[in-house]
Amino acid sequence: MSMKLSISRQGRTPATTPALRRLFRLAAQATLAQLGISEPVEISLLLTDNTTIHELNRDYRGKDAPTDVLSFAMEEGDAFIPADGEPRMLGDIVISRERAAEQAQLYGHSKDREEAFLFIHGLLHLLGYDHERSAQEERKMFDLQNQIIARLKADWPEYDLSSHD
Numbered sequence: 001m002s003m004k005l006s007i008s009r010q011g012r013t014p015a016t017t018p019a020l021r022r023l024f025r026l027a028a029q030a031t032l033a034q035l036g037i038s039e040p041v042e043i044s045l046l047l048t049d050n051t052t053i054h055e056l057n058r059d060y061r062g063k064d065a066p067t068d069v070l071s072f073a074m075e076e077g078d079a080f081i082p083a084d085g086e087p088r089m090l091g092d093i094v095i096s097r098e099r100a101a102e103q104a105q106l107y108g109h110s111k112d113r114e115e116a117f118l119f120i121h122g123l124l125h126l127l128g129y130d131h132e133r134s135a136q137e138e139r140k141m142f143d144l145q146n147q148i149i150a151r152l153k154a155d156w157p158e159y160d161l162s163s164h165d
Helices: 018-034 050-061 097-107 111-126 135-155
Strands: 003-009 041-048 069-073 088-096
Touching (some): 003 018, 018 041, 018 135, 041 111, 050 069, 050 088, 050 097, 069 111, 097 111
Parallel strands (some): 041 088
16 A cells, blocks of 8 residues: 655644654554555645634634544545646645644643544544444444554554553
8 A cells, every 4th residue: 555644834833753753554454444545645644833824723623623524525525636747736734743742731641642543533534434423323333433543553562652541
């Protein structure tokens, strides 16, 4: 499976480490494998702070509050067909590292686990999953997220992906 993940940051957010960038790539690969997606894909990830994600949430979703993760899918509605040899552009994921750290502390688990969970959540949205459609969709999406986290935890024990909630 060929996968390109572009990671950037905006606002007041700490620089990423090689280990964190690797965790995001592993989370993308595990998610795509879990769903049986083997075609080449491209994903953009923006790591930011509460102020920046608040502005994006207000401007694009009409919600005047910070959030933890936003997703902007390239394939909403009609299917996108990439040019020959080009990867399927899934879209953009935006994560507030500030909110992720707050939630990790609140839930009693590591920042790695929270950031991986939020990334997987955002990626599932890019792939058409939506927990806001129905209780059944919510269960399906959250079950998938937990399966993918469990897979990462088993395959990559050097990351603290345990949930203490």
